[in-house]
Amino acid sequence: MQRITVIPGDGIGPEVTRGACDVVAASGAAVRFHEVPAGQRAEREHGTPLPGAVFESVSETKIALKGPTQTPFGGDYRIHVERRDAAGKTRRSSYPSIAIALRRELELYVAVRPSKNYPGVPSHFENVDLLIFRENSEDLYIGMERMIDEGTAEAIKIISLRATERVTRFALEYMRKLKRRRLTIGHKANVMKLTDGLFLKTAQETARAFPDIAVEQRVVDALCMELVMRPGEYDALLLPNLYGDIVSDLAAGLVGGLGVAPGANFGPDCAMFEAVHGTAPDIAGKDLANPMAMILTAVMMLRYMNEGQAADRIERALAAVLREGRAVTRDLGGEAGTRAMTDAIIEQMR
Ligand code: ATP
Numbered sequence: 396m397q398r399i400t401v402i403p404g405d406g407i408g409p410e411v412t413r414g415a416c417d418v419v420a421a422s423g424a425a426v427r428f429h430e431v432p433a434g435q436r437a438e439r440e441h442g443t444p445l446p447g448a449v450f451e452s453v454s455e456t457k458i459a460l461k462g463p464t465q466t467p468f469g470g471d472y473r474i475h476v477e478r479r480d481a482a483g484k485t486r487r488s489s490y491p492s493i494a495i496a497l498r499r500e501l502e503l504y505v506a507v508r509p510s511k512n513y514p515g516v517p518s519h520f521e522n523v524d525l526l527i528f529r530e531n532s533e534d535l536y537i538g539m540e541r542m543i544d545e546g547t548a549e550a551i552k553i554i555s556l557r558a559t560e561r562v563t564r565f566a567l568e569y570m571r572k573l574k575r576r577r578l579t580i581g582h583k584a585n586v587m588k589l590t591d592g593l594f595l596k597t598a599q600e601t602a603r604a605f606p607d608i609a610v611e612q613r614v615v616d617a618l619c620m621e622l623v624m625r626p627g628e629y630d631a632l633l634l635p636n637l638y639g640d641i642v643s644d645l646a647a648g649l650v651g652g653l654g655v656a657p658g659a660n661f662g663p664d665c666a667m668f669e670a671v672h673g674t675a676p677d678i679a680g681k682d683l684a685n686p687m688a689m690i691l692t693a694v695m696m697l698r699y700m701n702e703g704q705a706a707d708r709i710e711r712a713l714a715a716v717l718r719e720g721r722a723v724t725r726d727l728g729g730e731a732g733t734r735a736m737t738d739a740i741i742e743q744m745r
Contacts, residue, residue: 397700398427400452400459405434406674407684407733408462414686414737415460415693418712421741424697424705429456433493434464445474445493453501453665460696461669462689465676466492473538476500491538494669503660503667504532505562506639507569507695510646510656515717516687517728518651522627525646526575528566529639530594531660533558536636554590554635559597565661566633567605577630578602580612581638594635619645643671654685654726657692659699668696682732685724687713690740712743 401416403409416428431448438444444464453459466472473489474496480486490496497503506529512521539551570578580598584591595612602610613621615638622629622642626649634642647656653672660667670688678684690713697706716722722739723729731739 396425396427397458398429398456399696400449400456401428401430402433402449402459402461402464403430404462404674405436405465406463406676406679407672408434408464408674410680410682410684410733411670411686411689412460412462414733415689417737418686418690418709418740418744419693419697419705421744422697422702422705422709424700424702426700426702428460433461433497443475445476445496447478449497450478450500453667457665458696458700459497459665459667460693461494461497461667463669463672463674464493465674466494489538491536491540495536495538497667498531498660501660501665501667502532502662503665504558504662505529505565506531506643506658506660508643508646508656508658508671509691509695510643510650512650513655513714513717515714515720515723515727516651516655518649520626520649523646523649525622525626525629525649526570526573526631527639527643527646528562528569528631528633529643530558530562530633530635531639532636534590534636536640552587552590554594556593556597559594559635560601563598563601563633566631567602567608570608570631571605575631576607577609577611579618579629579632580610581615581618581632581634581642582612583615583638585614591635598633615642618642622646622649647671652726653688654724655687655691657688657695659692659695666696666699668692668699682734683725684733685726686733686737687717687724687727690737708744709740712740715743716740 403412508527511524533553535552582591582595584595656671670692694706722731
């Protein structure tokens with residue numbers, strides 16, 4: 396029985412993670428959930444948005460299913476993390492958000508975000524099947540920002556050979572397993588000559604060891620334009636952290652929006668599965684959120700755990716509910732709530 400750490404999170408997080416856990420439980424997968432708090436609720440109840448219990452649980456289970464967590468905008472709000480290293484020494488770090496703290500502390504160096512059309516999900520396109528690999532550990536997301544004077548702020552962008560090589564190798568190996576054949580590297584090396592230049596050169600050189608996969612490159616702004624004009628022509632994308640974040644939302648928009656876009660983060664020791672969407676405070680607590688993104692995120696988790704049959708059952712049930720189009724949420728053109736859509740998927744599996 397595989398134990399899974401579940402972090403319900405904030406906003407729509409508790410509603411959609413509940414839905415995903417119920418669907419997984421109904422799929423026949425041999426799993427047990429261990430729920431731990433993180434986010435604003437954890438801050439209120441435990442005095443910290445990222446309690447040590449989260450790391451204790453993940454270090455044991457090695458797999459987490461995470462709902463979105465909210466980090467206040469602006470100011471100098473930071474997430475402080477205190478952990479003991481192997482030698483028993485206390486190490487203190489601080490990060491701009493909970494998601495970044497988790498990715499960095501757990502060494503989750505790559506995010507994988509598929510965007511594909513599902514029959515029944517309204518979208519401007521019909522032939523999108525994209526796989527996005529986002530470098531997760533560096534770039535402008537290292538959180539080194541400061542005010543130089545009252546009218547000037549500065550941020551530091553880090554790109555390293557080691558991290559780029561690691562994420563490129565991961566992407567190409569992942570593609571090989573799925574028999575995907577074309578990788579496009581997104582960058583801005585024409586302007587960010589040293590940082591993005593290093594990313595592009597390292598990714599291209601690493602890819603030489605994978606002659607079965609065609610590798611091409613695009614400047615990220617042109618890539619965005621081409622994606623919204625001809626998304627069907629792209630197979631897999633590899634991007635540094637910031638561009639990866641932005642292009643992931645763009646890609647979600649190509650196939651029906653954030654309500655349908657799943658995601659996963661991988662590291663050497665553990666994996667954390669989280670949908671692309673955030674806390675969506677506008678619809679939180681109203682039974683309006685689409686659980687599909689989180690359910691597909693759980694499907695990715697089950698495939699990672701070699702629970703392929705359970706994953707197939709869920710995907711088939713979800714596809715049937717989408718095809719029927721009755722028990723779907725408002726963003727998909729229906730009138731069902733989060734719970735009713737979840738129950739319809741579970742009902743299909745019976
Ligand atoms: P955060 O600050 O946590 O990123 P946000 O509201 O800025 O939250 P998202 O949560 O990513 O950003 O979502 C943007 C909008 O997309 C939401 O306001 C909501 O209307 C819609 N949305 C996001 N996720 C879903 C979902 N699962 N179901 C339906 N609509 C969604």
